[in-house]
Amino acid sequence: MTDILTKIKLAAAGCDENVLKAIDLDLIRIEAGAILEVASYLQGKHYRKVIIAADSITYEVAGNKLNEFVENASISVQVTIIKPDRQGDVIADEASLIQLIADIKQYAAEVVIAVGGGTLHDIVRYSAYISGIPFISVPTAPSVDGFNSKGAPILIRGEKVTIPAIGPDAIFADLDVLVKAPEALVAAGFGDMLGKYTSLFDWKFGSLVAGEPYLQAAADITKSALLQCVEHVDLIAERQAEGIRTLISALIESGLAMLLYGNSHPASGAEHHLSHYWEMEYIRLGRRQLLHGAKVGVASMEISKLYHRIAQEGWKQPSLSGEEEKADAITANWEQIRREILDIPNDERLRKLLKKVGGPVSVEELSVSDELLDRSLREAHQVRLNRFTLLRAYNERLDIQE
Numbered sequence: 001m002t003d004i005l006t007k008i009k010l011a012a013a014g015c016d017e018n019v020l021k022a023i024d025l026d027l028i029r030i031e032a033g034a035i036l037e038v039a040s041y042l043q044g045k046h047y048r049k050v051i052i053a054a055d056s057i058t059y060e061v062a063g064n065k066l067n068e069f070v071e072n073a074s075i076s077v078q079v080t081i082i083k084p085d086r087q088g089d090v091i092a093d094e095a096s097l098i099q100l101i102a103d104i105k106q107y108a109a110e111v112v113i114a115v116g117g118g119t120l121h122d123i124v125r126y127s128a129y130i131s132g133i134p135f136i137s138v139p140t141a142p143s144v145d146g147f148n149s150k151g152a153p154i155l156i157r158g159e160k161v162t163i164p165a166i167g168p169d170a171i172f173a174d175l176d177v178l179v180k181a182p183e184a185l186v187a188a189g190f191g192d193m194l195g196k197y198t199s200l201f202d203w204k205f206g207s208l209v210a211g212e213p214y215l216q217a218a219a220d221i222t223k224s225a226l227l228q229c230v231e232h233v234d235l236i237a238e239r240q241a242e243g244i245r246t247l248i249s250a251l252i253e254s255g256l257a258m259l260l261y262g263n264s265h266p267a268s269g270a271e272h273h274l275s276h277y278w279e280m281e282y283i284r285l286g287r288r289q290l291l292h293g294a295k296v297g298v299a300s301m302e303i304s305k306l307y308h309r310i311a312q313e314g315w316k317q318p319s320l321s322g323e324e325e326k327a328d329a330i331t332a333n334w335e336q337i338r339r340e341i342l343d344i345p346n347d348e349r350l351r352k353l354l355k356k357v358g359g360p361v362s363v364e365e366l367s368v369s370d371e372l373l374d375r376s377l378r379e380a381h382q383v384r385l386n387r388f389t390l391l392r393a394y395n396e397r398l399d400i401q402e
Contacts, residue, residue: 004028004249008256011224012217015260019215022259025148026170030249032241034174035066035138038113039073041170051078051109053100053124055090058116058140062177066115066138078107082123087288092122093155100127109133114168117185118144118292126152129165137168141181142189142248144292145267147171148255153276158283160276160383167259171252179244184291187359189247190236191297194353195271196226196254197344198303202269202389204340209329210388218261225250225257230353237357270381270391274299277380278368290366297354298366301347306377307390311341323396330393337390 005028012020029037042050050070054063059081070077080103084090100123104112109131114124115138128135129152137147146153152165200219207214229236229250235243257266264272275295282289315334330337345353351361360366363373381392 004030004252004256008221008253008260011221012260015215015217019260019262022150022262023256025168028171028173028252030171030173030175030245030252032175034172035062035177036069038066038136038138038172039069039075041136041172042070042075042111043073045111047075047110049076049078049108049110051080051100051104051107051112052115053080053082053112053120053127054115055082055084055120058120061140061180062138062174063115066113078103078109082120087286089289090116090119090123091155091289092119092126092153094157096123097127097130097154100124101130104128104131104133111136111169113138115140117141118146121147121149122152122154125149125165125167126154126163134169135166137171139171139173139248140177141185142173142178142244142251143181143185143192144189145192145251145254145258148252149258149264151258151264155283158280160280162264167255173248173252175241175245175248178248179239179241181239181244183239183358184294186236186239186244186247187354187357188291188293188297189251190229190233190293190357191295191300191354191359192293193226193229193247193250193254194350195269195293195296195300196222196267197350198271198300198307199265199267199269200226201307201340201344202387202391203265205337205390205393206265206388208333208337209326209393212265212388213261215261215266218257218266221257221260222254222266225253233353233356265387269303269387270389271296271300271303273380273383273387273389273391274302274376276383277376278366278372281372281376294360295366297350297359298361298363298368301350301354301361302363302373302377303391304344304350305347306394307341307344308346310390310394311338314338326388326393341390 113136114121150167151162153162206212232246
């Protein structure tokens with residue numbers, strides 16, 4: 001079997017050498033017992049002082065075993081358990097960052113190992129970046145595609161901001177750990193992948209209409225990873241080892257596509273903007289957070305529903321407030337845009353796929369009110385105004401500005 005790094009490098013063979021450097025990780029291990037290889041990797045890099053960062057749950061799932069293996073290799077280990085907030089959630093905010101950065105500095109750590117899910121990785125990647133040391137990824141659930149991201153979505157005074165950070169030097173995805181992940185986390189990872197249907201469309205739309213840079217290799221890698229997940233949905237739903245391997249591989253490949261391109265464009269469109277909007281609303285109200293992939297999966301259904309309706313109705317109001325060139329580009333490219341929309345599975349198809357893996361299939365299941373949904377469909381494009389999505393174009397038509 002071709003290893004994942006070789007596979008992605010082959011897919012990106014025509015890219016510039018500087019582009020390929022972005023995916024130049026030391027190694028990616030996706031296999032049963034992968035966690036056993038971490039200690040020998042650390043020894044090979046001559047690390048003497050290591051911090052393992054986890055939360056209370058992921059430390060019990062994998063962190064304590066990893067701690068034992070590393071100590072047995074005569075490497076000094078410090079463990080940092082990231083504390084939850086008042087609602088009981090571990091979040092990537094100022095408090096979590098300061099906790100880990102302070103421990104890194106006090107311990108004079110040479111490398112930090114992230115043992116956990118997406119939020120824990122965001123805390124680690126930014127803390128490592130600020131501290132000037134590398135980090136290693138040990139995912140405990142196939143729940144997000146951000147394990148090897150270089151951007152850290154951080155909450156600063158309640159507002160989510162994505163800040164440049166670093167990606168991991170190596171990833172050790174242990175199938176013995178991942179197959180035991182809770183159903184909700186597996187479903188969240190699948191939901192995050194389903195969101196690629198709409199994110200890939202929005203990226204193509206932005207390139208056609210707004211001249212946003214586009215990298216075909218990154219789009220092809222992301223789409224291939226998405227289709228592999230859909231093809232293996234039954235094995236993923238049953239949490240068979242091969243299904244979980246497919247899912248974690250797809251999530252990592254999606255992350256590598258983002259590294260290749262240089263940002264999250266291939267994997268984050270209007271569906272992610274809805275998800276972020278809901279997240280910020282929940283933080284404002286002091287409510288417990290929802291799983292990222294659960295939100296993205298449901299949001300992709302809502303965006304698919306809206307986009308299919310737009311395709312059916314046609315672009316009746318091509319004028320955009322202050323954006324006449326983009327408006328003309330929509331008109332000129334409308335037939336291609338419409339065909340691209342029709343390639344997105346409709347909301348019923350997405351609902352069936354999400355239901356199969358046990359994920360939420362409606363805003364009601366997420367406790368997202370009709371009012372919040374309607375508001376987010378009107379305003380969520382403002383979360384990232386550097387992305388020209390169809391949702392943004394739809395909301396900036398002159399007819400609704402008057």
